[in-house]
Amino acid sequence: MADKQFVNNLFDVKGKVALLTGATGALGKAVAIGYGLAGMKVFVTGRSDDKCKNLCEELTAQGIECGYSIGDPAVEEDVIRIVKDAVEKFGEINVLLTAAGYNHAQPIVEQELSEWKKIMDSDVQGTWLFCKYVGEQMIKQGKGGKVILVSSARSKMGMAGYTGYCTAKAGIDLMAQSLACEWTAKYKINVNTINPTVFRSDLTEWMFDPESAVYQNFLKRLPIGRLGEPDDFVGPCIFLASAASDFMTGANVAVEGGYWAN
Numbered sequence: 001m002a003d004k005q006f007v008n009n010l011f012d013v014k015g016k017v018a019l020l021t022g023a024t025g026a027l028g029k030a031v032a033i034g035y036g037l038a039g040m041k042v043f044v045t046g047r048s049d050d051k052c053k054n055l056c057e058e059l060t061a062q063g064i065e066c067g068y069s070i071g072d073p074a075v076e077e078d079v080i081r082i083v084k085d086a087v088e089k090f091g092e093i094n095v096l097l098t099a100a101g102y103n104h105a106q107p108i109v110e111q112e113l114s115e116w117k118k119i120m121d122s123d124v125q126g127t128w129l130f131c132k133y134v135g136e137q138m139i140k141q142g143k144g145g146k147v148i149l150v151s152s153a154r155s156k157m158g159m160a161g162y163t164g165y166c167t168a169k170a171g172i173d174l175m176a177q178s179l180a181c182e183w184t185a186k187y188k189i190n191v192n193t194i195n196p197t198v199f200r201s202d203l204t205e206w207m208f209d210p211e212s213a214v215y216q217n218f219l220k221r222l223p224i225g226r227l228g229e230p231d232d233f234v235g236p237c238i239f240l241a242s243a244a245s246d247f248m249t250g251a252n253v254a255v256e257g258g259y260w261a262n
Contacts, residue, residue: 010244014039017090018241019083021073021130022100024051026201026230027150031097034234035241036064043067043086043093046100065090073100073126083133092141095241096134097148098127101168105161116164123168124175131179135189144188148240149176151193153256169195173252180250190249192240197256199228223258 018035022028023044036042036059044059045068046052052068059066067089071078086093102122104115127149138145154162155169176193183189198204198218207214208227218227236255239245254260 011238011242012039013095013238013242015041016094016241017041017043017086017092018095018097019043019045019086019093019130019134021045021098021126022150023068024048024055025099027196027199027233028097028099029055030230030233031099031237032059032066033062033064034231034238035095036062036066038238040095040241041065041090043069043089045069045071045073045082047072073098073130074121076129079126079129079133083130083137087137092143093134093137093145094143095146095148096130096138097150097237097241098130099150100126101150103162103165105165107161108163111164119164119168123165124171127172127175131175131191135179135183138189139183139187145190146241146245147176147179147183147189147191148237149191149193151176151195151252153195153197153254153259155193155195155252156260176252177250184249190240190245192245192248192251192253194233194236194240194253194255195260196228196233197222197259199230199233201230221259221262222256223262226257228255228257 018040020028020032023032024046032042032044044052044055049070052070056066056068069082069085071082102119149172151172152169154166155173158166173193176191179191200208209215
């Protein structure tokens with residue numbers, strides 16, 4: 001039977017250590033700030049030293065404990081070093097959120113194999129590597145953990161020109177489900193995905209013009225009546241990092257304004 005203390009603690013993430021990949025992107029940054037303001041210690045990573053340093057300074061200015069390490073998520077040596085740096089900084093890792101990714105939309109007959117491989121490396125291989133080495137650390141700690149993989153609403157819906165991206169995100173969904181079977185009962189490590197639709201960022205800002213045909217077409221598929229803002233991403237990520245999601249694993253959590261419903 002739930003009591004007041006149980007309910008009050010459901011979403012309490014204070015003191016947890018989160019490692020975030022792709023942290024300098026719009027969604028990764030929003031979650032980094034949200035996690036930090038919720039009392040978590042945040043370790044961020046990306047490819048750019050300047051961007052990671054600036055983000056960490058911004059977090060620190062808000063009273064958030066932060067560290068960073070740069071590297072390519074698709075390079076095994078980089079991932080090993082980043083995980084080691086995070087553990088050296090904070091002593092452990094309790095939450096992994098993988099927000100790093102890449103897309104190059106193009107018809108398959110025009111796309112070079114090198115572009116396909118770049119999508120697979122960034123989205124699938126990078127996610128797999130961080131799961132491997134953070135998972136190894138969580139198992140060694142023996143305290144369980146939360147793994148949150150950023151997928152896409154496109155993981156279950158095809159789109160012209162998106163053979164690489166849709167395939168990669170579908171792979172991430174199945175990676176989470178496989179790891180849930182592998183880790184949750186044995187090690188108390190929950191693994192879920194978040195599946196967003198279009199969120200505002202530097203790359204997607206052009207899509208937010210309410211007069212544009214692209215914007216109007218998106219609204220036809222979104223029962224919520226608008227596109228996503230980075231802050232919309234924070235609550236679900238806190239939920240999946242907290243005790244409130246302890247009975248969830250292998251789930252694909254739709255954060256897409258009802259896109260799958262329509």
